[in-house]
Amino acid sequence: MPRLVDHEVRRRQITDAVRRVIVSGGLEAVTFQTVAAEAEISVRLVQYYFGTKKDFLLATHRSVMEDAGARFMQRWTALGPDAAPREAIRAVLTELLPLDDQRREETLVLGAFGWAAIAGQGITAEETFAAPRALVALVADQLRRVQRPDVVAPNNPELDAQLIGMAIGGLAQGMLQGYSTAEAAVGLVDHLLDRVLGTTTSVQAAQGIPNPLTI
Template sequence: MPRLVDHEQRRREITTAARRVIAAGGLEAATFQSVAAEAGISVRLIQYYFGAKRELLLATHLAVVVDSGERFAARVGVLGADASPREVIEAVSLALLPLDDVSHADALVLAAYHAAALSNSEFIKPEDTHGAPLYLVNLFTEQLRRNRKPGKAFDTAQLDAQLIVFSLGSITQGVLIGSHTREQVVELIRHLLDRMLGDC
């Protein structure tokens, strides 16, 4: 009796191999041939599941984003329903920073996509990378508004949320290039949140 193929699992195996290739050599290294060799499968099988390189790269990017979301959702879940906005934002931020080998590799992959978007790559467009930061801005904005007094003349929650997200990107870059240690960036993000949020 022929073995049934779990197509989602096979797609996951391929994007996982692509992540390893990109983390090691950048987006340019992620050819069908290199990913097939990393996954231990044929190029034809990758073509069957993804058709073209852009589809493979988009699926790989999505896999990284989904895994990152699951990491911070797990951290927030541990906090419980009564967590303060500060606790939620810190938990999400620390889950996204490259503080262990897995998140460090994912940060390298996302940095490769960002570089491709900046360089007018034929495979990755700037708008392909906008979704995750926008989601974080909306999430942080919602948290910041929870404990703020209504009726203020100017609501800065969204601006503050954007500053946190942009800071996370810069802090991540600092870890990736070796200018800051993992311990230093934990202290840095907590200092940032102290200044912006206090005990809210």
């Protein structure tokens, strides 16, 4: 009796192979042949599931975003419905840093896609913008929940969210290059949130809440 094939599992097998090829050789190393060899299947099978190279590249990009999104939701659920905006934003941002092997692979793959869009290698920037736009929207939504009576200038959650998104992308790439350690990177995330949201003690003071450490 012929063995049944789970097509989603097979597609994931292929996109996982694409990731590994990108990590080891960059986007330019990705071909039907190299992906088939990495996945240990035939070229014809890769072509059956993905008719063009661009098809499996975009599917790979989506798989990275879906994996990261699943982790976000796990962290979000663990925080609970009463999580403070700073806590929620910090949880999301640290998931974007290459703090373990999986996140390092994802950062390398996304960086390769970003460079491909810049260099005109068959992937347009617009085709990879859904994830960063979703991140900015999520962060901006959390920032709108924050009251900053200690800040005289008007708040602009959308611009602050864009700044945070750009900063975390640059910080992740800097970690790959060895410019920043994991500990330093997490510290910079906290410093950035201090600059945007204010420190806990400064917000408490502005609202007239006593600091328990000074009582």
